Amino acid sequence: MDFPMKKFLSYYRPYVKLYLTVLACAVIVSGVTLVLPLLVRYITKNVLEGDLSIALPKVYWIGALMLVLVAIQNIANYFLDFKGHEVGARMESDMRNELFAHMQKLSFSFFDKEKTGQLMSRITNDLLLLSELYHHGPEDYLKYLVRFIGAFVILFFINSQLTIVAFCFLPLLGALSLYFNKIENKALRRNKERIGDVNAQVEDSLSGIRAVKSFGNEHYEIEKFSRENNRFLESRKEFYNVEAKFYNSVQTIIQLITITVIIIGSASIVNNSFDLADLITFLLYINYMIEPIQKLTHMSTQFQEGITGFQRFMEIMNLKPSIENQPNAVPLPMEEVLGEIEFNNVFFRYEDNSGYVLENLSLHIRTGEYIALVGPSGAGKTTFCSLIPRFYEVTNGEVLLDGKNVRSIDLQSLRKAIGIVQQDVYLFGGTILENIRYGNSSASDEEIINAAKDANAHDFIMNLPNGYHTIIGQRGVRLSGGQKQRVSIARVFLKNPPVLILDEATSSLDNESESIIKESLEKLAKGRTTIVIAHRLSTIRNAQRIIVLTEDGIVEQGTHNSLLESNGVYSNLYSRQFELTL
Numbered sequence: 001m002d003f004p005m006k007k008f009l010s011y012y013r014p015y016v017k018l019y020l021t022v023l024a025c026a027v028i029v030s031g032v033t034l035v036l037p038l039l040v041r042y043i044t045k046n047v048l049e050g051d052l053s054i055a056l057p058k059v060y061w062i063g064a065l066m067l068v069l070v071a072i073q074n075i076a077n078y079f080l081d082f083k084g085h086e087v088g089a090r091m092e093s094d095m096r097n098e099l100f101a102h103m104q105k106l107s108f109s110f111f112d113k114e115k116t117g118q119l120m121s122r123i124t125n126d127l128l129l130l131s132e133l134y135h136h137g138p139e140d141y142l143k144y145l146v147r148f149i150g151a152f153v154i155l156f157f158i159n160s161q162l163t164i165v166a167f168c169f170l171p172l173l174g175a176l177s178l179y180f181n182k183i184e185n186k187a188l189r190r191n192k193e194r195i196g197d198v199n200a201q202v203e204d205s206l207s208g209i210r211a212v213k214s215f216g217n218e219h220y221e222i223e224k225f226s227r228e229n230n231r232f233l234e235s236r237k238e239f240y241n242v243e244a245k246f247y248n249s250v251q252t253i254i255q256l257i258t259i260t261v262i263i264i265g266s267a268s269i270v271n272n273s274f275d276l277a278d279l280i281t282f283l284l285y286i287n288y289m290i291e292p293i294q295k296l297t298h299m300s301t302q303f304q305e306g307i308t309g310f311q312r313f314m315e316i317m318n319l320k321p322s323i324e325n326q327p328n329a330v331p332l333p334m335e336e337v338l339g340e341i342e343f344n345n346v347f348f349r350y351e352d353n354s355g356y357v358l359e360n361l362s363l364h365i366r367t368g369e370y371i372a373l374v375g376p377s378g379a380g381k382t383t384f385c386s387l388i389p390r391f392y393e394v395t396n397g398e399v400l401l402d403g404k405n406v407r408s409i410d411l412q413s414l415r416k417a418i419g420i421v422q423q424d425v426y427l428f429g430g431t432i433l434e435n436i437r438y439g440n441s442s443a444s445d446e447e448i449i450n451a452a453k454d455a456n457a458h459d460f461i462m463n464l465p466n467g468y469h470t471i472i473g474q475r476g477v478r479l480s481g482g483q484k485q486r487v488s489i490a491r492v493f494l495k496n497p498p499v500l501i502l503d504e505a506t507s508s509l510d511n512e513s514e515s516i517i518k519e520s521l522e523k524l525a526k527g528r529t530t531i532v533i534a535h536r537l538s539t540i541r542n543a544q545r546i547i548v549l550t551e552d553g554i555v556e557q558g559t560h561n562s563l564l565e566s567n568g569v570y571s572n573l574y575s576r577q578f579e580l581t582l
């Protein structure tokens with residue numbers, strides 16, 4: 001993948017001024033580093049080898065100058081350290097916000113494929129080291145460039161021949177760095193993927209801890225985890241191997257240069273063309289020239305990690321939501337929605353390419369109609385319903401709301417118009433009040449309480465330790481399945497959508513909660529177009545129309561009585577259930 005440099009740099013934009021100051025500090029720090037050995041050279045060569053009677057005051061003056069320079073250097077370095085890192089951290093935080101916001105916009109088909117743990121990795125670990133890259137990247141380039149050029153010029157003045165000899169080694173160093181750089185980058189990417197897998201494993205296992213324990217499968221989970229953890233370990237070993245090879249081959253070359261300089265330099269001293277003070281200065285500066293080559297091509301491990309982090313960041317940022325507003329989408333104010341739904345020759349398959357779930361399906365649901373969808377599990381009932389709010393896009397054909405193709409309606413207003421109560425209820429961490437308000441963020445407390453009353457939830461909420469302000473979820477009170485369902489129904493009452501989908505809303509409940517919830521659902525359905533999916537056929541007897549959906553599509557429709565009379569799939573299903581409940 002080409003490195004998206006432009007995008008990478010764009011994150012500096014809000015902090016340009018501050019960062020330029022940081023860079024100026026980097027130049028000051030490097031400049032002082034270059035000057036100090038020159039002063040040492042001046043002392044050893046000019047002062048101490050000259051008239052010793054006047055040497056001492058000179059040494060004091062130079063000492064004072066060094067102190068001033070060092071003070072300036074350290075103040076600049078403080079600013080560089082502090083503000084530089086701050087700039088990096090801010091940029092990283094901006095990107096983290098952007099990534100999270102982008103993930104929120106992606107479509108269901110994306111979340112079907114990705115593991116939550118992997119996604120968490122990208123938001124947390126991957127971006128962690130970017131601040132180092134953003135801060136140190138340009139700063140180090142500049143610092144090393146100043147040092148390299150400065151050192152080269154100084155060395156050249158001291159001994160041009162020796163400088164050229166040392167310089168000849170540099171391309172070798174550069175090529176080696178580039179080579180290892182590439183392998184190291186690959187190893188790091190693998191590292192990141194593997195730690196993502198470890199996270200995914202933790203996420204999966206801990207979310208399902210009830211299932212784990214109820215099957216007594218802790219050992220199995222431990223094994224699975226340790227396999228992932230081992231894979232991660234292997235990839236780290238590989239990385240450290242590359243790193244160690246890299247470091248040590250570079251060191252070898254550096255030592256080679258140093259030894260060559262010492263030998264040639266000493267020979268020159270013997271030939272009287274060079275002196276000892278010069279050789280020492282030369283050795284002091286030679287590192288200033290070598291180090292940048294090694295760093296500039298390699299950029300330390302942190303930078304590598306930052307770069308892989310950025311690449312993984314861009315992988316997600318480059319994904320377009322598969323379902324988005326069309327350019328000419330029209331908003332559909334909820335008050336104006338009638339709730340007429342039409343499926344015209346709809347074909348649908350999931351992106352995993354496993355054949356059509358719905359094939360050439362057509363159905364017309366009138367405004368305010370109360371219909372039931374029944375059929376064997378896996379027939380596509382849930383899929384059918386998820387096409388209405390455009391959770392997925394039809395592969396072929398069209399879905400209309402009030403005669404308008406759902407693709408032409410502004411996505412947010414489309415989804416506002418549809419309320420869904422499912423079997424699995426997700427409540428967020430926070431209070432009950434906040435959870436119900438999720439249905440309509442501008443609702444008053446009073447409206448929320450009314451919605452809870454409508455959902456038969458008010459009484460049990462009032463019995464909780466802090467009433468509506470009781471914290472629920474991970475670190476709060478646990479609600480029973482039926483109570484959770486009632487909170488979720490209150491949410492939909494508050495949302496007040498003209499179209500309602502009840503997908504097995506009472507399926508996992510005991511008889512008692514079921515009857516309380518059925519009552520509130522019937523109330524909820526009043527005046528709305530409603531689609532009910534239920535496997536307990538007793539709950540849908542009074543639907544205006546019952547649609548029987550099987551793998552072959554819609555095979556029957558009619559009222560309960562007419563379907564029983566026609567003695568088809570429905571009457572079969574019904575009598576089987578009836579026998580079971582006897």
Ligand code: ADP
Pocket residue numbers: 112350351352357376377378379380381382383384
């Ligand atoms: P029902 O609600 O009638 O039980 P679904 O609509 O849930 O059936 O599923 C219909 C078919 O689509 C099933 O074969 C199921 O495996 C498949 N399916 C459901 N959801 C997905 C998904 N997110 N990705 C891929 N296949 C899916």
Ligand code: MG
Pocket residue numbers: 381382383
């Ligand atoms: Mg279903």
